[in-house]
Amino acid sequence: MAAQPLLPLFKYSTIKEISDSGDLSSLPSCYTCRGPDIDGPTEALEEEVPIIDFSLLVGGTAKQRTQVIQDLSKACRDWGFFMVVNHGVPKSLMEAMLNTCMGFFNMREDEKQEYNEKHVLDPIRHGTSFNTSVDKVRYWRDYLKVFVHPDFHSPAKPSGFREISVEYATRTREMTKELLKAIWESLELKPDDMEEALDLNSCFQILVANLYPPCPQPELALGIPPHSDHGLLTVLLENGVNGLKVEHNGKWVHVKSLPNSFLVNTGDQLEIVSNGKYKSVVHQAEVNASSTRMSLVTLVGPSLDNVVVPAPQLVKHNHQLAYNGMKYRDFLEHQQANPLLVKSLLDLLRLHN
Numbered sequence: 240m241a242a243q244p245l246l247p248l249f250k251y252s253t254i255k256e257i258s259d260s261g262d263l264s265s266l267p268s269c270y271t272c273r274g275p276d277i278d279g280p281t282e283a284l285e286e287e288v289p290i291i292d293f294s295l296l297v298g299g300t301a302k303q304r305t306q307v308i309q310d311l312s313k314a315c316r317d318w319g320f321f322m323v324v325n326h327g328v329p330k331s332l333m334e335a336m337l338n339t340c341m342g343f344f345n346m347r348e349d350e351k352q353e354y355n356e357k358h359v360l361d362p363i364r365h366g367t368s369f370n371t372s373v374d375k376v377r378y379w380r381d382y383l384k385v386f387v388h389p390d391f392h393s394p395a396k397p398s399g400f401r402e403i404s405v406e407y408a409t410r411t412r413e414m415t416k417e418l419l420k421a422i423w424e425s426l427e428l429k430p431d432d433m434e435e436a437l438d439l440n441s442c443f444q445i446l447v448a449n450l451y452p453p454c455p456q457p458e459l460a461l462g463i464p465p466h467s468d469h470g471l472l473t474v475l476l477e478n479g480v481n482g483l484k485v486e487h488n489g490k491w492v493h494v495k496s497l498p499n500s501f502l503v504n505t506g507d508q509l510e511i512v513s514n515g516k517y518k519s520v521v522h523q524a525e526v527n528a529s530s531t532r533m534s535l536v537t538l539v540g541p542s543l544d545n546v547v548v549p550a551p552q553l554v555k556h557n558h559q560l561a562y563n564g565m566k567y568r569d570f571l572e573h574q575q576a577n578p579l580l581v582k583s584l585l586d587l588l589r590l591h592n
């Protein structure tokens with residue numbers, strides 16, 4: 240089938256608009272980024288991802304906490320990915336957050352307009368694909384990105400967004416900090432050194448809502464291409480529709496989240512501070528033909544002014560320094576302003592290949 244020209248799409252500014260219009264029966268060529276002719280068949284496996292019981296980490300016995308720390312160590316080393324259950328964030332808050340993000344995407348395009356085409360470090364940004372000024376192909380997603388810590392921002396509409404997102408950001412940030420503390424311990428690093436290394440009191444936290452409307456030829460498109468996340472840990476919530484794939488032992492694994500759980504993955508700053516012991520995991524988002532998928536991502540990184548370097552204790556004892564440091568603000572800006580490629584920035588900072 241001949242690819243449709245790009246031109247008719249100029250009347251639409253978001254994937255949601257294209258999808259809602261019902262105008263497309265096939266995928267426009269600018270969205271074609273995979274398929275047998277491009278990347279060959281990929282192997283996808285169903286595998287059980289590690290599960291972490293958060294309640295045992297914060298409220299269990301000393302023995303249970305030690306066990307969870309060991310489980311986290313294994314999950315970070317072998318997968319860079321795990322599912323968190325019994326996390327204490329109320330189900331009603333998780334649902335309210337998903338609903339209010341959907342409320343944002345459902346607003347008229349002119350109501351969202353003020354957040355479009357912003358600089359990558361603007362605190363509220365709405366757009367489509369990844370970064371349309373540099374994307375070579377386009378991705379089948381719309382997004383809303385909001386910086387929520389150390390300074391809290393919120394779009395003015397829809398009503399309720401501010402109250403719900405401040406609560407959601409706070410609860411997920413506290414959970415992420417507890418996980419980071421435990422991961423720090425799992426590296427056999429001193430708890431007191433974490434604050435100096437990462438300055439988590441001023442941690443940078445961003446909320447990203449990803450909307451993946453139904454796609455006419457999902458086997459040819461991607462919602463987000465393979466990439467790693469720039470921060471320390473990323474916490475992801477889905478609206479009940481699967482689509483996330485993570486790389487594990489050289490193969491792609493489809494992830495199915497349990498109801499009421501969070502999916503958590505390691506990011507680039509964790510790879511650096513752990514001197515490569517915990518690699519940031521490569522992942523991607525697929526789209527489908529029948530249902531709208533939404534994922535809500537909250538990403539926690541160090542303070543934007545921090546230069547994260549490998550923890551000195553991990554470099555002693557015959558381990559070579561594996562990465563140069565880079566100020567996190569510069570890392571973030573570089574990652575967001577360039578095409579989303581697998582670990583390209585870590586490759587620049589890595590000292591031995």
Ligand SMILES: O=C(O)CCC(=O)C(=O)O
Pocket residue numbers: 447449463468475482483484522523524533534536
């Ligand atoms: O939607 C997903 O499953 C993945 C989202 C993601 O990787 C991201 O926002 O960085």
Ligand SMILES: [Fe+2]
Pocket residue numbers: 466467468473522
């Ligand atoms: Fe990601």
